[in-house]
Amino acid sequence: MWLCGRNQERLEETVSLLAGSDHAFSIGDLTESSYVERLVEQVGQLDGCVFSAGRGLTLPFQFATREKFDEVFNINFFSPIELFRLLVKKKKFCPKASVVFIASIGGIWNISTGGSVYGSSKAALQSIVKFCAKELSSKKMRVNSINPGMVNTPLIRRGTLTEEQLKEDMERYPLKRYGEPEDIAYGAIYLLSDASSWMTGQSLVIDGGITI
Amino acid sequence: MNLQDFVEKFAEQFDETDANEIQANTVFKDLDEWSSLIALSVIAMVDEEYEVALKGDDIRNASTIEDLYNVVKAKH
Numbered sequence: 390m391w392l393c394g395r396n397q398e399r400l401e402e403t404v405s406l407l408a409g410s411d412h413a414f415s416i417g418d419l420t421e422s423s424y425v426e427r428l429v430e431q432v433g434q435l436d437g438c439v440f441s442a443g444r445g446l447t448l449p450f451q452f453a454t455r456e457k458f459d460e461v462f463n464i465n466f467f468s469p470i471e472l473f474r475l476l477v478k479k480k481k482f483c484p485k486a487s488v489v490f491i492a493s494i495g496g497i498w499n500i501s502t503g504g505s506v507y508g509s510s511k512a513a514l515q516s517i518v519k520f521c522a523k524e525l526s527s528k529k530m531r532v533n534s535i536n537p538g539m540v541n542t543p544l545i546r547r548g549t550l551t552e553e554q555l556k557e558d559m560e561r562y563p564l565k566r567y568g569e570p571e572d573i574a575y576g577a578i579y580l581l582s583d584a585s586s587w588m589t590g591q592s593l594v595i596d597g598g599i600t601i
Numbered sequence: 602m603n604l605q606d607f608v609e610k611f612a613e614q615f616d617e618t619d620a621n622e623i624q625a626n627t628v629f630k631d632l633d634e635w636s637s638l639i640a641l642s643v644i645a646m647v648d649e650e651y652e653v654a655l656k657g658d659d660i661r662n663a664s665t666i667e668d669l670y671n672v673v674k675a676k677h
Contacts, residue, residue, distance in 0.1 A: 449638060452645035503641045548656035549644060554637070 391432050393417060394442075419468040429475045434483050437581040438476065440469035441491040443511075447503040447549045457506055465510035470517060477525065485529045489580045490518050491573070492534040492592065498600040499538075503549075515592065522590030531589040535576045538596030540568040563598030602651060602677060607670045610650055614642040625667040647673055 390407060392414040394400050400414040415431060417424035419442050443465045448457060469490060476482060492515045495501065496508025515534055522532040539545050539558065545567070550558075559567055576595050579585055594600060604625055612623040618634045629635055644655045653676045655669075663669040 447641060448645050449642045452642070452649060454649075502638050548654075548658065549641070551657035551661050553661070554657060 393428060419472060420463050425472050429479055432481055435481050435486060436483050437487040439489045439577050440473060442468055443491060445544050445547060446507045448506055449503055450505045453506050461506045462510045466513045482530055487531045487581045489577050490514055490534045492536050494536050494538050494594060494596050494600055519590045526589060533580050533588060534592045535573055536592050536594045537568055537573050538599045540570060540573060542570060563601060566597060568597060602674060604667060604670050608666055610646055611643060611666050614639050614646060626665050628664050629666055651677055653677055
């Protein structure tokens with residue numbers, strides 16, 4: 390497995406948690422086009438890929454300047470899509486490869502106060518997944534998204550909301566907890582595997598029941 | 602930055618509350634119009650005007666507008 394990210398320590402930790410030993414990682418920032426080009430040159434043939442880079446932002450609409458949209462869209466939308474485009478163009482995917490984008494319930498099923506910038510970036514990602522699924526079906530490639538609710542990662546603990554507010558929010562979830570990274574990883578394993586071989590252009594909502 | 606200016610910008614986040622009701626010593630969470638959206642707007646205003654990243658906890662721990670001003674000033 391190939392992993393990429395900005396932080397060596399976190400990449401090493403992730404590799405240490407993986408089964409098997411044949412893994413490699415690459416350190417870099419997906420918003421830098423020179424890095425993305427280098428990365429695409431480096432990787433071998435891929436059976437699948439999970440695009441999970443993203444950032445959050447809670448901001449009332451009247452403060453949502455173009456600059457704020459650019460910051461969030463660059464990471465949540467443009468960087469994964471450009472990497473994906475180059476991987477396709479350079480023919481890095483094996484036949485029947487499966488690709489998974491980590492979108493969100495935000496912007497599609499969940500319209501929260503202050504979520505316009507983040508939510509619209511994820512809605513854009515959600516939309517392009519379907520276009521890619523249709524076009525790339527000619528190569529027998531599959532493209533799906535996972536749409537998580539709130540998951541316990543640093544992304545949701547930026548300090549804008551207090552621990553109290555997060556706890557209150559957690560209580561609104563029918564299963565009474567936020568997700569753990571593993572809850573989402575198991576969904577990715579399903580979508581990457583042949584167990585989902587007749588599934589493309591779809592959205593796998595994993596959210597503790599909050600959108601029911 | 603000065604206190605009066607901060608109080609005015611703070612007051613701009615409200616629509617229904619009379620600006621005269623919003624003073625440096627106002628306990629802002631007691632205002633009827635105070636809401637989680639206004640709290641987010643105050644955080645965004647402080648980021649835009651003073652380039653200071655306030656936390657939700659900074660708002661929670663402040664009582665008056667002047668308390669919050671002092672937090673922003675310390676981080677400015």
